[in-house]
Amino acid sequence: xxxxxxxxxxxxxxxxxxxxxxxxxxxxxxxxxxxxxxxxxxxxxxxxxxxxxxxxxxxxxxxxxxxxxxxxxxxxxxxxxxxxxxxxxxxxxxxxxxxxxxxxxxxxxxxxxxxxxxxxxxxxxxxxxxxxxxxxxxxxxxxxxxxxxxxxxxxxxxxxxxxxxxxxxxxxxxxxxxxxxxxxxxxxxxxxxxxxxxxxxxxxxxxxxxxxxxxxxxxxxxxxxxxxxxxxxxxxxxxxxxxxxxxxxxxxxxxxxxxxxxxxxxxxxxxxxxxxxxxxxxxxxxxxxxxxxxxxxxxxxxxxxxxxxxxxxxxxxxxxxxxxxxxxxxxxxxxxxxxxxxxxxxxxxxxxxxxxxxxxxxxxxxxxxxxxxxxxx
Numbered sequence: 395x396x397x398x399x400x401x402x403x404x405x406x407x408x409x410x411x412x413x414x415x416x417x418x419x420x421x422x423x424x425x426x427x428x429x430x431x432x433x434x435x436x437x438x439x440x441x442x443x444x445x446x447x448x449x450x451x452x453x454x455x456x457x458x459x460x461x462x463x464x465x466x467x468x469x470x471x472x473x474x475x476x477x478x479x480x481x482x483x484x485x486x487x488x489x490x491x492x493x494x495x496x497x498x499x500x501x502x503x504x505x506x507x508x509x510x511x512x513x514x515x516x517x518x519x520x521x522x523x524x525x526x527x528x529x530x531x532x533x534x535x536x537x538x539x540x541x542x543x544x545x546x547x548x549x550x551x552x553x554x555x556x557x558x559x560x561x562x563x564x565x566x567x568x569x570x571x572x573x574x575x576x577x578x579x580x581x582x583x584x585x586x587x588x589x590x591x592x593x594x595x596x597x598x599x600x601x602x603x604x605x606x607x608x609x610x611x612x613x614x615x616x617x618x619x620x621x622x623x624x625x626x627x628x629x630x631x632x633x634x635x636x637x638x639x640x641x642x643x644x645x646x647x648x649x650x651x652x653x654x655x656x657x658x659x660x661x662x663x664x665x666x667x668x669x670x671x672x673x674x675x676x677x678x679x680x681x682x683x684x685x686x687x688x689x690x691x692x693x694x695x696x697x698x699x700x701x702x703x704x705x706x707x708x709x710x711x712x713x714x715x716x717x718x719x720x721x722x723x724x725x726x727x728x729x730x731x732x733x734x735x736x737x738x739x740x741x742x743x744x745x746x747x748x749x750x751x752x753x754x755x756x757x758x759x760x761x762x763x764x765x766x767x768x769x770x771x
Contacts, residue, residue, distance in 0.1 A: 395769045398484035401434035416490040422758035424453030457482045486769035501768045504536045508682025509549040517602045520630035537768035542683035545704035567754030571692035582666035586656045592620040594671035596686045600628045611724035626658030668693035673731045677718045691745030696738040712744035
């Protein structure tokens with residue numbers, strides 16, 4: 395069998411969770427399907443002049459279509475062409491970001507990362523009526539749907555007429571964490587301008603991440619710790635960064651000077667900031683999975699997260715869970731973690747144990763079974 399993966403999200407220079415997922419599946423799926431061919435398909439207009447491999451060493455073949463991404467997406471969606479099967483041969487396709495490129499194939503497996511566009515529609519203005527109609531159509535046409543949690547599966551089944559056997563909950567994996575040298579941690583602190591121990595947030599700046607709630611909670615905490623927000627703006631809600639900066643500017647001066655925006659950080663800087671953090675705060679209002687929780691566990695950082703959506707499912711008993719709609723509850727959680735050495739130590743140990751149950755090998759093996767079934771029709 396020949397399995398194609400839509401690798402476009404993995405090539406985003408500022409990868410989000412979707413791009414991270416696509417990259418890891420490309421790295422791990424070939425080993426889970428040794429008798430099959432796995433092809434990473436993507437757009438690379440510059441490849442007309444120079445060939446470059448993006449996934450060398452993964453075991454996946456690569457197929458680049460020589461179209462500019464800015465042209466391909468709007469034109470292909472409007473015309474329904476070019477179809478993917480005209481560009482690359484495959485028996486099944488893993489559509490890594492909700493919708494596939496145009497295709498008449500019956501072997502498409504959709505990856506639906508969350509239902510944020512329905513649960514919190516204000517957070518997804520880019521998913522307009524046309525996108526929603528196309529998504530509904532593909533739910534009916536697809537060979538199968540993969541979601542990253544039982545919570546996301548329940549959301550999908552509750553809001554769409556989809557057969558239960560059609561939707562597969564396959565958890566994402568976690569990365570091993572290699573602690574960087576102390577000088578790298580210090581260098582990252584200096585680049586961001588951190589002056590003391592700190593609470594770290596990692597993720598995109600968008601409303602469902604509840605950063606306004608986190609900032610308000612931080613204002614209420616009696617501490618000398620700093621708050622560091624490591625994440626860039628999201629293209630679909632670019633104004634959210636400015637609104638958050640305005641909220642921080644209104645804080646009392648003694649609090650405001652202890653808040654730092656690191657912007658989008660590289661993987662190396664993220665690892666360094668995690669290594670130096672006292673607490674990872676991720677009080678999101680809605681997630682289909684919640685990668686940063688596992689990143690905190692792997693890094694040995696005590697995690698505060700929320701009671702909403704998939705986060706209790708991912709965190710288990712290894713994090714402190716709070717009501718994301720209540721800034722006072724978030725503040726009390728932060729105070730407990732910052733002030734209780736025994737609690738932090740216990741959560742570090744629980745996090746290390748918990749993260750071992752999330753592996754990309756397991757995720758790839760389960761995904762391979764779904765793709766084989768889709769390829770068989």
